[in-house]
């Protein structure tokens with residue numbers, strides 16, 4: 001059997017300027033990274049608080065490996081559930097103010113597992129049309145009646161929710177939209193969901209650690225109750241700087257997931273050393289409030305600078321600050337021109353974002369300095385006109 005058909009699809013993707021390529025990093029995450037022997041100022045990591053390479057997190061990882069080894073060894077329900085995992089679950093439950101928390105190996109798996117444990121063919125799932133791919137995939141996989149509502153639009157949700165007669169209705173939204181950076185209107189979305197007897201699930205991958213006075217995320221940001229958002233997802237590979245994810249909620253929710261979430265049951269537990277490292281991250285998220293304050297200042301500085309340069313930004317108060325370009329080829333050109341000036345930002349193109357809305361997804365971190373943000377602004381000024389690569 002030949003792969004000609006696959007090769008043709010790859011070529012078509014190349015022709016459309018949509019071909020994706022990996023870059024090999026030779027250094028740790030940080031404001032500066034090393035790629036292909038060159039140093040770059042990077043604005044594309046999700047390490048928003050600068051914890052991925054923090055000495056205390058690294059020390060905890062090493063100590064965790066010394067105590068529990070590197071590999072989880074088995075699934076949580078066999079014998080892969082260590083004291084480090086257990087303690088992290090309890091600490092995250094206290095931090096989020098929930099009865100219980102359950103760890104998953106990745107956010108993608110948490111979303112697939114949770115949605116499929118909660119609804120099936122008899123149910124209906126309602127999702128923001130800009131939700132993360134893992135949420136959309138999970139909804140399709142569930143076999144439930146699947147409806148998308150207009151982006152961050154409670155009225156559009158209300159219209160759809162009032163129609164179907166379903167055994168269970170699950171409304172799902174990103175807390176912070178991963179490609180636009182805006183925050184979901186959770187007070188209204190939760191009101192509409194409760195009025196229609198549904199459950200609201202929020203994936204706070206990008207808000208957890210960054211939003212709210214203590215970093216507990218978008219639920220804290222809006223001062224909502226656990227009843228408003230009964231199913232909360234947090235990921236650990238972004239603001240927390242490690243990897244993995246969790247679902248937080250009631251005793252009944254978590255026991256349901258332990259019994260029915262297949263991506264929990266049939267997979268090796270996250271590395272216990274990573275669980276131990278994440279416990280250190282959690283302490284830093286709570287203790288080092290300056291990281292959120294500094295991030296807020298850098299966001300202001302960047303937005304102000306871009307406005308002066310005439311770049312189009314999204315309505316985002318978060319560390320995700322996309323610069324809208326539109327055409328995929330032009331986004332690639334600017335990304336390459338920035339790279340030639342020692343700045344690393346990836347161009348985000350369809351199918352990750354809708355056609356015609358290619359963008360440079362700038363992300364800021366508490367580890368950046370004001371001077372580094374200014375260097376980015378200077379480079380953006382130079383590359384804008386099309387020359388100067």
Ligand code: PMP
Nearest residue numbers: 106107108132174178205235237
């Ligand atoms: N949800 C959202 C909103 C995300 O942006 C991402 C990752 N980009 C995920 C879930 C998946 O998380 P993980 O990387 O831990 O699989």
